[in-house]
Amino acid sequence: MKTLGIAPRLGLFIVDIRQLRYFVGVVEAGSFTKAASILNVAQSALSLHVRQLEEAFGIQLLVRDRTGVSVTASGARLLERGRSILREIQLTETELTNTVASPSGEVTIGIPSGAARVLSGPLLESVRSELPRISLKMIEGMTGPLEEWMAAGRFNLAVLYRTAESVGRMTVLAREEFCLVVPPGEPPFEDSIPLADLYAFPLAVPMRNNNVRRSVADVVAQHGCMLDVRFEVDSLSTIINMVMEGKAYSILTPSAIQKEASQGQVRTVKIIDPVITRSVVLAVNPKDERSPAVSAVRKLIPKVANTLIESKHWSATAPDRA
């Protein structure tokens, strides 16, 4: 059977994975410049590749203007197809590389800003050294949105807070006690303060839907006490800066100000009568439980937490081994 014809090399394609990645990235970012930042590729490279894609197809895929880009009808079709192709490639790679003996791939974890301050560095180091083929993607945020996004399946894993004794199927990483965070050189100078006396200190605290805020508010209400909330700020670093600058006090857990406290930039005073505690827990997305990569990270995190607690890098209580 003799083949005749003008066909070029058998099976050569117009598109390439790199070009699909770039194209999809540009569309999703809404501009070449933003996509360049996200994809960590020069804007000019993106511009060139997408233009080459358009020339190869012989159709315009993007409308460019001063505010960025949008897709044409053809571009919308390529976007859909491109996403599907890239997803299939990703699944293929995961299927072939992600084994129990050698877990690999990307694992996403949501983590509150407070816990991130003690956990993120050591966790990333541990994953890097013990699970070298896993790419851990850590998304830090306030707990309100984190809870929502975890419920929506955005992460494989999430570090969350719970005040109830029962935490269901989640793993308890640590128990923390809230404390008054005090500017350096300011009263009170005792090691502890009764809850009833907190009203004397002007507070900067997170917004109402925040776990920290709700946990403390509940206990205060139960004890018929009052708090002087002067500032509501949904930025942990802003709150800490205000305390460091003497503009306010706050009520946080030690993990949130571990570094600043150890450097003398703030002081912590234990709250008693009653002590206000909460659990730091690890949740796993049910649909990801079987993934070898997610399982491996899930097993690693408690170890990292224990190490931090035992070495006093994290002022918290390890969970009982019940």
Add this chain to the structure above:
Amino acid sequence: MKTLGIAPRLGLFIVDIRQLRYFVGVVEAGSFTKAASILNVAQSALSLHVRQLEEAFGIQLLVRDRTGVSVTASGARLLERGRSILREIQLTETELTNTVASPSGEVTIGIPSGAARVLSGPLLESVRSELPRISLKMIEGMTGPLEEWMAAGRFNLAVLYRTAESVGRMTVLAREEFCLVVPPGEPPFEDSIPLADLYAFPLAVPMRNNNVRRSVADVVAQHGCMLDVRFEVDSLSTIINMVMEGKAYSILTPSAIQKEASQGQVRTVKIIDPVITRSVVLAVNPKDERSPAVSAVRKLIPKVANTLIESKHWSATAPDRA
């Protein structure tokens, strides 16, 4: 929401389309060397790329031995996934480029060696000039296997032969008359010869399952005549060479020896009492009928055939415009 992590460039993949093509090609060919020939790529390039793929995945995909390659379990999975990915890419490109206004993509057509001799060149030229975005892949062969492969859906289109008046949904391109192909300087010297007199000439003809052979055999049997078949050869060029060298006569249609006849290398003598005719038809694969590219080629072929007939480059009769 701040993203932390050790992820390399976002979305970099292990595999590339080129590597998938190479890997799938090697597995399907059963050896690097055969795949090199099919893919028109150096064997060393295939070897290198597949090895890089294995290193990137950290798994062995192929078992190599002296007779070629076979896949491991992981390789079988990648093969399956790879085929799916390549197919999806192909469909994507077709969807985006193959429009009625601008048909594009690959069209495959099977064509018998005889018809190929007058049709293939002009058809390729016409497609190249009138349908520049279509890659026509023409597969030449003897009619037996061609019928099988068309029935099996291997081609989008096929040029076939029919002796019956009714050709169903196929398009008649031309009607040809069989003639005796005579070595130069040999008898008979008349313009025509009765069927009953053919027994005097030693023949080289195709194998029994060949359309030419069957067409003539049927008529000969119907008229109670005999033929002196000395050689059965399933190679048209070999048959023609034997005639040119005076080793045998043959019974063919003019398209098969159009060039040699016009150059005086063979002569043709019309067979009469009766005249043996057949139709050259164009079949389309039902599943491809809607494809803009296949439709465009389907419409072009009759025009090319008509032009050849009218310009006497093809000694055949144009079909009636009924």
Add this chain to the structure above:
DNA sequence: CATATCTATCTCGAAACGAGATGGCAGACA
């Protein structure tokens, strides 16, 4: 008018690619 933001183009060094040559290995054959 100056500034900011975005895309397109150009240059150049680095990386990747593939052809061709060659070597090694194993089986078949005279």
Add this chain to the structure above:
DNA sequence: TGTCTGCCATCTCGTTTCGAGATAGATATG
């Protein structure tokens, strides 16, 4: 036993592709 064949792996080198960085042009905004 030596030779031949077929297959894969490695190397060299020239070519092609890629992307960073610089820069220019266009447009909207303060």
